[in-house]
Amino acid sequence: MKLVLDAEQEDLRAAVRKFLADRAPSERVRAVMDGDPGHDPAVWTGLAGLGVLGLVVPEELGGAGAGHVDRSVVAEELGRALTPVPFLASAVLATDALLALDDDGARAELLPRLAAGELVGTVAVAEHGGEWDRTGGDTTAAERDGRWELTGVKTPVLAGDTADVVLVVARTPDGPGWFAVDAGAAGLARTRLTGLDPTRRVARLEFDGTPARRLATADAAAAVDLVADLAAVALAAEQAGLLQRAMELTVDHAKVRVQFGRPIGSYQAVKHGCADMYSAWELAVSVLRHAAWTADHDRAELPVAAALAQTYIGPAAFTTATGMIQYHGGIGYTWEHDAHLFYKRAKSAEQLLGPPSGHRARLADRIGV
Amino acid sequence: MTAVEETGNESAVLQEYRRALRTWLEKHAPGPVAGLSGEEYLRTAREFQAALHDAGYAGITWPREMGGQGLGQAEQQVFADEAAAYDLPLYPFMIGMGMCGPTVVDLGTAEQQRRYLPPLLRGEEIWCQLFSEPGAGSDVASLQTRAVRDGDRWVVNGQKVWTTNAQFADFGALLARTDPDRPKHAGLTMFVVDMHAPGVTVRPLKDMSGRAPFNEVYFDDVEIPAQDVLGEIGGGWAAAVTMLGHERVSIGGRQRARSNPLEFASLAELARRTGAGRDPVRRDRLAELYAHERALELLNVRMRQEAAAGRSPGARGSVAKLAGALQARRAIEVAGEIAGADAVAWDPGDERAAELALAINSAPASSIAGGTNEIQRSIIGERILGLPKEPQVDRDVPFRDLAVGTRRREGDR
Ligand SMILES: Cc1cc2nc3c(=O)[nH]c(=O)nc-3n(C[C@H](O)[C@H](O)[C@H](O)COP(=O)(O)OP(=O)(O)OC[C@H]3O[C@@H](n4cnc5c(N)ncnc54)[C@H](O)[C@@H]3O)c2cc1C
Numbered sequence: 014m015k016l017v018l019d020a021e022q023e024d025l026r027a028a029v030r031k032f033l034a035d036r037a038p039s040e041r042v043r044a045v046m047d048g049d050p051g052h053d054p055a056v057w058t059g060l061a062g063l064g065v066l067g068l069v070v071p072e073e074l075g076g077a078g079a080g081h082v083d084r085s086v087v088a089e090e091l092g093r094a095l096t097p098v099p100f101l102a103s104a105v106l107a108t109d110a111l112l113a114l115d116d117d118g119a120r121a122e123l124l125p126r127l128a129a130g131e132l133v134g135t136v137a138v139a140e141h142g143g144e145w146d147r148t149g150g151d152t153t154a155a156e157r158d159g160r161w162e163l164t165g166v167k168t169p170v171l172a173g174d175t176a177d178v179v180l181v182v183a184r185t186p187d188g189p190g191w192f193a194v195d196a197g198a199a200g201l202a203r204t205r206l207t208g209l210d211p212t213r214r215v216a217r218l219e220f221d222g223t224p225a226r227r228l229a230t231a232d233a234a235a236a237v238d239l240v241a242d243l244a245a246v247a248l249a250a251e252q253a254g255l256l257q258r259a260m261e262l263t264v265d266h267a268k269v270r271v272q273f274g275r276p277i278g279s280y281q282a283v284k285h286g287c288a289d290m291y292s293a294w295e296l297a298v299s300v301l302r303h304a305a306w307t308a309d310h311d312r313a314e315l316p317v318a319a320a321l322a323q324t325y326i327g328p329a330a331f332t333t334a335t336g337m338i339q340y341h342g343g344i345g346y347t348w349e350h351d352a353h354l355f356y357k358r359a360k361s362a363e364q365l366l367g368p369p370s371g372h373r374a375r376l377a378d379r380i381g382v
Numbered sequence: 383m384t385a386v387e388e389t390g391n392e393s394a395v396l397q398e399y400r401r402a403l404r405t406w407l408e409k410h411a412p413g414p415v416a417g418l419s420g421e422e423y424l425r426t427a428r429e430f431q432a433a434l435h436d437a438g439y440a441g442i443t444w445p446r447e448m449g450g451q452g453l454g455q456a457e458q459q460v461f462a463d464e465a466a467a468y469d470l471p472l473y474p475f476m477i478g479m480g481m482c483g484p485t486v487v488d489l490g491t492a493e494q495q496r497r498y499l500p501p502l503l504r505g506e507e508i509w510c511q512l513f514s515e516p517g518a519g520s521d522v523a524s525l526q527t528r529a530v531r532d533g534d535r536w537v538v539n540g541q542k543v544w545t546t547n548a549q550f551a552d553f554g555a556l557l558a559r560t561d562p563d564r565p566k567h568a569g570l571t572m573f574v575v576d577m578h579a580p581g582v583t584v585r586p587l588k589d590m591s592g593r594a595p596f597n598e599v600y601f602d603d604v605e606i607p608a609q610d611v612l613g614e615i616g617g618g619w620a621a622a623v624t625m626l627g628h629e630r631v632s633i634g635g636r637q638r639a640r641s642n643p644l645e646f647a648s649l650a651e652l653a654r655r656t657g658a659g660r661d662p663v664r665r666d667r668l669a670e671l672y673a674h675e676r677a678l679e680l681l682n683v684r685m686r687q688e689a690a691a692g693r694s695p696g697a698r699g700s701v702a703k704l705a706g707a708l709q710a711r712r713a714i715e716v717a718g719e720i721a722g723a724d725a726v727a728w729d730p731g732d733e734r735a736a737e738l739a740l741a742i743n744s745a746p747a748s749s750i751a752g753g754t755n756e757i758q759r760s761i762i763g764e765r766i767l768g769l770p771k772e773p774q775v776d777r778d779v780p781f782r783d784l785a786v787g788t789r790r791r792e793g794d795r
Pocket residue numbers: 281510511512513514516518519520521543544545546547596747750751752753754755756757760
């Protein structure tokens with residue numbers, strides 16, 4: 014187990030942080046989130062240029078052949094900066110799904126383009142309240158004349174309104190299956206949902222006899238589980254980054270805001286609140302590093318580590334974002350201040366892969382309670 | 383889980399160190415110590431410490447010329463995680479090895495290092511820490527025990543309290559006031575005091591668990607030779623800060639004993655046995671408990687790895703200390719949920735229930751001993767985050783003019 018980053022990973026962090034500071038500062042985030050397509054194509058292209066969209070993709074498929082620890086470093090930075098890009102949808106979900114499946118053709122065709130940022134991909138598994146269902150849920154796939162068609166509703170789907178290719182899990186006569194659907198496919202209706210978090214767009218996808226390409230896989234359900242666990246790790250990285258930045262901004266504010274003749278950070282109620290944020294961050298990073306490490310080196314331990322990451326880090330990030338608003342007082346409750354963006358991102362991230370109690374239930378299963 | 387998980391990225395040298403240590407522990411670790419009487423326990427602990435020393439596992443990071451092994455944090459970490467698989471009787475030496483010894487390494491004269499470190503490493507001498515007084519706990523710099531210079535010796539009078547292990551200690555690191563005319567932090571000096579010297583009285587103090595692991599210690603004209611000043615005369619506060627730094631790391635990073643009834647594994651086992659684990663709410667609480675316990679474990683591993691890579695934990699030890707104390711409270715809540723009424727009333731002779739009750743009654747200690755949760759949060763806020771200090775009314779005032787403890791300043795109403 015290795016829980017500290019090496020020098021190269023620290024360099025990667027510095028490069029991404031600098032890029033985001035230059036190209037995606039808060040004003041830019043706000044401009045993008047209010048417009049269309051809701052994410053920042055220029056930043057997306059820039060990230061592709063930095064080579065960080067294909068970190069877990071093997072070199073022969075156009076990626077960097079690095080790993081999940083490296084990818085989590087990038088996700089942390091994107092979380093810190095609240096960057097509105099479809100990283101989680103494309104560089105995490107769609108990429109991991111293709112790697113988890115056994116379809117060499119689809120892999121060779123799609124992964125290089127996902128890694129290059131030419132294509133945006135996403136995965137559609139959730140239905141109803143958002144819990145991931147490894148059976149395909151109520152979405153069915155039927156074969157007609159050797160061609161597959163999907164019928165059903167998936168929601169919420171990350172970047173579902175803008176993705177070029179959607180990887181869908183559906184029920185087939187022989188169990189769950191994975192399918193690739195093109196954005197322009199006939200019989201696909203995409204509705205952008207109004208979201209709590211303005212920095213991340215989600216959509217509802219309705220399939221009505223939509224033509225789809227079935228992807229080869231030895232075990233579709235196991236692939237769902239693996240993709241979910243890896244997503245839990247990447248999301249936890251975003252959350253840890255968000256937590257850290259929310260804590261830093263709160264501490265900075267507590268040093269300069271003066272009330273009753275003293276900086277508010279000299280009052281214990283505030284100081285101790287900041288100390289709790291910091292402690293939560295130290296613990297969160299430790300949990301995150303471990304989870305990312307298992308994704309690279311100990312797949313048997315990954316299911317526990319991933320459930321642990323969501324159990325610990327999701328709520329910790331939301332608590333910190335809540336405290337951020339509290340310790341900023343009235344200004345923290347204004348639209349102009351970024352605190353609400355941290356709050357909304359933290360809340361929506363906490364729910365994205367199912368509610369915290371769902372993660373705890375999974376954790377309980379996996380540790381044999 | 384813990385013992386094997388460190389091996390991933392280790393150098394060949396470290397792997398060999400681990401292999402040898404593992405073999406040694408398998409052969410030499412004493413059996414369960416929980417049931418031993420006080421005297422048997424102490425004897426077992428001394429023998430084990432001596433064996434550790436002979437095998438080259440005592441004072442792993444201490445300099446060779448002081449009797450240590452001259453190795454790095456990496457080896458220390460290997461020791462910590464291999465030791466975690468056992469219930470080793472290291473407790474009596476914890477204050478000496480974890481706090482006093484490292485302070486002698488940092489601040490002692492060559493003579494002091496020669497005199498005190500080797501017997502400590504060999505398990506021949508036990509140490510205690512004599513800081514707290516009835517009027518000076520969190521605010522330890524307001525202590526009133528006096529040491530007055532008289533030629534080539536000092537004469538000490540005063541009272542200490544909550545002194546862990548003083549009942550069998552041979553030496554103590556004593557913080558005393560040597561100059562009441564200076565502000566409180568400036569007038570202190572640290573001494574090594576012989577606990578068997580005339581005028582030292584140790585009285586056991588029962589704690590809320592009903593045991594007496596700590597004591598009141600009285601000093602009546604106790605003489606300390608001048609060469610037993612540790613650090614500088616008047617430099618007691620700096621010495622105390624050095625020791626408190628070692629203390630937080632040694633408390634926060636302490637390996638959990640295998641038999642702790644409040645840890646997740648024990649409570650999950652209890653839940654399986656009683657069927658409580660089938661209840662979704664209790665399952666939820668257990669999963670949460672696991673998450674927090676594991677997070678703390680991983681933080682400790684991470685900090686040790688950082689230390690091994692040259693980044694010292696500094697004030698971050700407070701994070702582990704605080705998280706450990708909060709975890710103890712959380713564990714008690716969950717234990718209550720799992721054990722129900724059995725947690726509070728049990729058949730005479732039911733060892734397991736008694737252990738759980740003892741753990742419940744011991745848990746508050748972790749939020750107080752070694753600096754309270756509030757003090758840890760202030761340390762994190764001020765030293766790590768750089769938040770402004772609280773206004774201090776006593777920083778520049780001569781000690782004799784201060785109100786301290788629960789007494790009022792003379793002249794106050
Ligand atoms: C099991 C155990 C073992 C111990 N072993 C030793 C030992 O071996 N050697 C030794 O020297 N001492 C020892 N102690 C003493 C321990 O260090 C003190 O009890 C501790 O530092 C707290 O001091 P106090 O008890 O005087 O509480 P106080 O300082 O009176 O604190 C009472 C309450 O006030 C709060 N408080 C105090 N000051 C502040 C502040 N500035 N800001 C916010 N809140 C504040 C505290 O957090 C606490 O909640 C031990 C204590 C225990 C419980």
